[in-house]
Amino acid sequence: MPMEDHKLLYLQNFLQHNQNYRLEDYIQRVKAWEDDARNCYDKQIGLNSDQFAERMLLDGIFVIQLFLMCRYHQRRLPNDRIFNKPWLLNDVGHDMTLLENQMPFFVIQRLFKMAFGAHQQHMPELLELVYQFFEPVTGMEKLPELAMELEVKHFLHVISLSLLPSERKEQNENHKEMKFAPSAMELVAAGSKCLLDIEFENGVLNIPYLALYDSMEYYFRNIIAFEQCYCKNRYLTNYVAFMDCLVDTPGDAELQINKDIIENWLSNKEAVAQLLNALGKEIELSRDHHFYSLSDKLIKHCQRPHNKWKAMFKRDYCSSLWVVILVITTGVLLLLTVAQTVCSVLSLT
Known part of the structure; x- marks a missing residue:
């Protein structure tokens, strides 16, 4: 609620810079999208048509202005309460990634097109602005190609697309038993030399680099919740479950930190293990063929005695x-x- 007055200032500033349409024009246009927008929510929203249109418009213009001000500093208001307080901008970014706070992306996209469609060549695409805004907190290396191919549902959907593997694996429903990977210490005891792109070939386990910081749990939990509720392919959920198996103890965490797999911005190695174990707790796994076959390979590798003997020899004598x-x-x-x-x-x- 304290942000509502600030949203009105952003709306006023937006209308001053974009005079092709009046406020009434925007409201009428949003009302035309009302049924589609309401159908995006699981529960009935207790607002009448006017209130709903005003809410969609106010929030939609707010995030557009936020993205534009993030990219173009000259657009910022004097004494802007958000951009003059970095911690507040961070809090706003967190709120915009909560699953329960998502608004239909098509509403924001259509408002953006209304305002800038005539001179779009001089304005970046909305998805580019979304990427730039969330990049510092999500670590997205580039705008996901799938975000431009698929019908984006909301901001959290865009962030989740950035985490998909380069080659999307199809689920295999034929596997009846979910196999859990051994821990990192068990893998080393069986001779796995490197833990760096989740692939396992010739006794080497490759895992992508992962930076762990305080807000990581916040983003991961919301994306996992989104996958659990709405997605058939639960890539992040399966990834977290896999990492939870690998990092079973602080010793496993220390091993991955020393191998430069995990960059630890938490307090200590115990916190790394606790975070990954907490993320992996009580989540429903899908039978993803890639992670299933990967876990199967690792289990079989650890069960071969000669791998342990070879690893022991290398550790003790080399x-x-x-x-x-x-x-x-x-x-x-x-x-x-x-x-x-x-x-x-x-x-x-």
């Missing part, structure tokens, strides 16, 4: 250059001793 030299020297001396013994036996015969 941990440093001097140890390797010592092992080689010992092996050469042993061979020479055997050869000398054989030669002595042969000379006696």
